[in-house]
Amino acid sequence: MDLSRIRNVGIIAHIDAGKTTLSERILFYTKKEHKMGTVDEGTAKMDYLQDEQARGITITSAATTCLWNDHQINLIDTPGHVDFTAEVERSLRVLDGAIGVFCGVAGVQAQSETVWRQADRYRVPRIAFVNKLDRTGSSFDKTVASIRDRLGVNAVSVQIPLIDESRRVGVIDLVRRLLLRFPEDSLGETILQESVPADLRERAEQARLDLIEKVASEDEDLMEMYVHERTIEAADLAAAIRRSVIARRVVPVFGGAALRNFGVQPVLDAVVQFLPSPLDVGPVRARRVGSESTEEFKPDPGGELLALAFKTIHDPHGDLTFLRMYSGELRPGDNAYVPRINKVERIGRLFVMHADERESVEVARAGEIVAAVGLRNVQTGDTLCLKKHAVELEGMLFPQTVISMSIEPRTSADRDALDEALRILARDDPTFRFEINEETGQAVVSGMGELHLEILGNRLTRDFKVPVRLGKPRVAYRQTVRNAAEVDEVFERQIGGRNHFGRIRLRVEPQREIVPAIEIRLDKERVPRVFWDPIRAAAQGALRSGLDLGYPIVRVRVVICDGEVREMESTEIAMVAATTHAFGRAMELSGVDLLEPIMRFAIVTPAEYMKAVLGDLSGRRGRLEEMDTTADPVTISGTVPLAEIFGYSTAIRSLSQGRASFTVEPSDYWPVPEEVAQQLRF
Numbered sequence: 001m002d003l004s005r006i007r008n009v010g011i012i013a014h015i016d017a018g019k020t021t022l023s024e025r026i027l028f029y030t031k032k033e034h035k036m037g038t039v040d041e042g043t044a045k046m047d048y049l050q051d052e053q054a055r056g057i058t059i060t061s062a063a064t065t066c067l068w069n070d071h072q073i074n075l076i077d078t079p080g081h082v083d084f085t086a087e088v089e090r091s092l093r094v095l096d097g098a099i100g101v102f103c104g105v106a107g108v109q110a111q112s113e114t115v116w117r118q119a120d121r122y123r124v125p126r127i128a129f130v131n132k133l134d135r136t137g138s139s140f141d142k143t144v145a146s147i148r149d150r151l152g153v154n155a156v157s158v159q160i161p162l163i164d165e166s167r168r169v170g171v172i173d174l175v176r177r178l179l180l181r182f183p184e185d186s187l188g189e190t191i192l193q194e195s196v197p198a199d200l201r202e203r204a205e206q207a208r209l210d211l212i213e214k215v216a217s218e219d220e221d222l223m224e225m226y227v228h229e230r231t232i233e234a235a236d237l238a239a240a241i242r243r244s245v246i247a248r249r250v251v252p253v254f255g256g257a258a259l260r261n262f263g264v265q266p267v268l269d270a271v272v273q274f275l276p277s278p279l280d281v282g283p284v285r286a287r288r289v290g291s292e293s294t295e296e297f298k299p300d301p302g303g304e305l306l307a308l309a310f311k312t313i314h315d316p317h318g319d320l321t322f323l324r325m326y327s328g329e330l331r332p333g334d335n336a337y338v339p340r341i342n343k344v345e346r347i348g349r350l351f352v353m354h355a356d357e358r359e360s361v362e363v364a365r366a367g368e369i370v371a372a373v374g375l376r377n378v379q380t381g382d383t384l385c386l387k388k389h390a391v392e393l394e395g396m397l398f399p400q401t402v403i404s405m406s407i408e409p410r411t412s413a414d415r416d417a418l419d420e421a422l423r424i425l426a427r428d429d430p431t432f433r434f435e436i437n438e439e440t441g442q443a444v445v446s447g448m449g450e451l452h453l454e455i456l457g458n459r460l461t462r463d464f465k466v467p468v469r470l471g472k473p474r475v476a477y478r479q480t481v482r483n484a485a486e487v488d489e490v491f492e493r494q495i496g497g498r499n500h501f502g503r504i505r506l507r508v509e510p511q512r513e514i515v516p517a518i519e520i521r522l523d524k525e526r527v528p529r530v531f532w533d534p535i536r537a538a539a540q541g542a543l544r545s546g547l548d549l550g551y552p553i554v555r556v557r558v559v560i561c562d563g564e565v566r567e568m569e570s571t572e573i574a575m576v577a578a579t580t581h582a583f584g585r586a587m588e589l590s591g592v593d594l595l596e597p598i599m600r601f602a603i604v605t606p607a608e609y610m611k612a613v614l615g616d617l618s619g620r621r622g623r624l625e626e627m628d629t630t631a632d633p634v635t636i637s638g639t640v641p642l643a644e645i646f647g648y649s650t651a652i653r654s655l656s657q658g659r660a661s662f663t664v665e666p667s668d669y670w671p672v673p674e675e676v677a678q679q680l681r682f
C-alpha cells in the first residue's frame with residue numbers, strides 16, 4: 001500500500017461514549033468482520049480479554065487493520081477509564097490522527113477532556129463524532145458547543161444529523177449538500193444519497209455558510225475564495241478542511257448513533273479524507289545517542305531503519321512487541337539495534353494484528369504499525385535503528401502510580417512464579433510497579449487505581465496460573481526535599497583484605513517536575529567514565545527506595561558535583577556506597593516532606609442530591625473548583641486527596657440512591673497535612 005493511502009488512527013473518549021461500539025461498526029462496514037459484535041452481549045471483537053467482555057469495558061488498546069475506499073486504516077480502540085491511561089498514552093504517541101467520540105447527552109465528560117489533552121501533547125490531528133443522538137435529551141448542537149467551550153477548539157459542524165428516538169431521517173452532509181440515509185434493513189450498510197429536501201434547504205445553506213466562515217478563518221485559500229465571493233465547490237471546502245485539520249486548527253464534527261448503525265460511514269470517509277497519512281505528518285526527529293543534537297527521518301521505506309516500540313504483550317506463543325515504523329523497513333530475520341541496552345536484537349516473525357489474532361507479514365515499512373516476535377530485551381519506549389547510526393526517539397510519559405496493595409500467592413510454593421509473573425506484568429504495563437521487601441519477602445504492587453490492580457490480580461490467576469491474595473488499597477505516598485543541600489561523603493573501608501575508597505560530593509534540590517532528575521557534572525579526569533553509570537544507578541536506586549518510610553522520592557534534582565578516586569583503591573562498591581550515603585545525608589539536611597496523590601474528580605448528580613454530595617465531600621478534604629447548578633443533573637468538579645476516597649463509589653451510591661456518577665484521575669501531589677502525617681509515622 002502506498003504511504004499516502006495509510007491512516008493510523010485511534011478512537012479516544014470518556015468511558016461509555018461508544019468507542020468500542022463505533023469500532024465494531026467500522027469492522028463490519030469495512031467487511032473486516034461479517035458479524036456485528038456488541039459490547040452489551042460481550043461479543044465485541046476489540047474487547048477480547050475476558051475481563052473486558054464480562055465487564056463491558058475496554059482495558060487494553062486493541063489494534064486492527066481494515067480497508068475503506070482503497071485506503072488502509074490502522075485503527076486502535078483505546079480504554080476510557082483513567083486506570084488504563086497508559087494504553088491511551090502509548091497509542092497517541094504513535095498515531096497520526098484520532099477520532100474523539102462524545103456522548104450526545106452528556107457532552108464533554110471529564111475523561112474526554114483528559115484524553116483530548118493527551119492528544120494535544122502529541123500533536124495529533126482530530127475529528128469528532130457525537131454519538132448516541134438516538135437518546136432522549138441528546139443534542140448535536142449543544143455537544144458541538146461544549147466541545148468548543150470546554151476543549152477550546154475550533155469545532156465545526158460538517159453535518160446536520162436528523163435523528164431522534166422516533167425519527168431517523170438521516171444526516172445532511174454540508175460539504176456535498178446531500179442527505180444521507182441509513183436504512184435499517186441492511187444494518188445501515190447501504191447508504192442512500194438524496195438531495196436535501198426543500199424544507200431543509202435554507203437551514204442547510206445557512207449551516208454551510210457558517211461552516212465555510214469558520215474554516216476560512218483558519219485557511220487562507222478558502223478565505224481568498226470567500227472574500228472574492230467565488231463559488232465554493234465541495235472539493236474546495238473538503239480540501240480546506242483537510243488542510244486545517246492537519247494543521248490542528250479545526251475539528252470537524254460528525255453526528256450519529258453507532259449502536260443504531262447510523263452515521264458511521266461518513267466518519268470512515270472523513271478518516272480517509274481529512275486525517276493525515278504518514279506522509280502528511282512528515283519527518284520525525286530523533287536524538288543522536290551521546291549528543292544533544294537531533295536529526296530528521298523522513299517516512300521513507302527506502303531510508304534507514306527507525307522504529308519505536310510502544311507496547312509489549314506477554315504471550316505464551318511468543319511475546320509481542322508493537323512497533324511503529326518511522327523510516328526504512330524490517331523483515332523477519334533482520335537485526336535491529338537498541339541504543340538503550342546497546343544490543344542488537346533479531347526480529348523473529350512480523351504480524352499485523354486484528355485484536356487478538358495475528359496475520360503474518362513479510363515486511364513492515366515506514367508508516368506502518370506491526371507486532372514483532374523475538375525482541376526479547378526490548379521495552380516500551382525503546383528505539384530500533386541501525387547500529388552505525390544510533391539515535392533515540394522521544395519516549396512516552398507515564399504517570400506515577402497512586403495506589404498500592406500487598407500481594408501474596410495463595411500457596412507459598414508459587415512465590416517464585418509470582419515474582420516472575422509480576423516482572424512480566426510490570427514490563428508490559430509502565431503504570432504497574434512492584435517491590436519485594438528483601439527481608440520479609442513481602443511483595444507490594446502499585447498502580448493507577450483499584451480497578452487496575454484488581455484486573456492485574458485476575459490476570460495473575462488466569463493467565464499466569466498464580467492465584468493471589470490482594471491486600472486493602474493503600475495510598476502510594478511520595479516524599480520530596482524541602483530545601484537544597486550539599487554533602488561531601490568519603491567511604492573508606494577494608495573489605496576482603498583490601499582498601500576500598502570512594503568520595504562523592506552531591507547536591508539535592510527541589511524542582512517542580514515530578515520525575516526526579518539526575519545530573520552528572522563529574523570531570524572525567526577526576527572520576528573516570530567507568531564509574532558514572534554505577535553512580536547514576538546508585539542515585540536512582542536511592543530515589544526509588546526512599547528514606548525511613550520507604551516512599552519513592554520525587555520533585556527533586558540530584559546533582560553529582562564532584563568526586564575523588566585513588567589509584568588501586570577506588571572500586572565500584574566504594575563509589576556506589578559513597579553516593580548512597582551522600583544522598584541519605586543530603587536528604588536529612590534538606591528536610592523531607594511527605595506528599596500525597598491528589599485526585600481531580602467530576603461528579604454528575606441529580607440536583608436533589610447535590611447538598612448531600614457536597615456535605616460529604618467537605619468531610620473528605622475535598623476542594624470545589626467548578627459547579628454548574630443551572631442544569632439538572634449538576635456537574636461538580638474539584639480535587640480531593642486519594643486517601644479520602646477509597647470506597648467512594650459505595651458512599652455516593654447511598655447518598656444519591658444510585659443516581660450520581662463520578663470519575664477521578666490523578667492530578668497532583670500535595671504535602672500531607674501534619675496531623676495526617678503523624679498518623680502515618682506511627
Ligand code: GDP
Pocket residue numbers: 013014015016017018019020021022039040056057058080131132133134135256257258259260
Ligand atoms: P466505550 O466505553 O466508549 O467503548 O463505549 P461502548 O462502546 O462500550 O458503549 C457503552 C454503552 O453505550 C454500551 O452499552 C453501548 O451499547 C451503548 N451505546 C453505544 N453507542 C450507542 C448509541 O449510539 N446509542 C445508544 N443509545 N447507546 C449506545
Ligand code: MG
Pocket residue numbers: 019020021057058078079080
Ligand atoms: Mg470500549
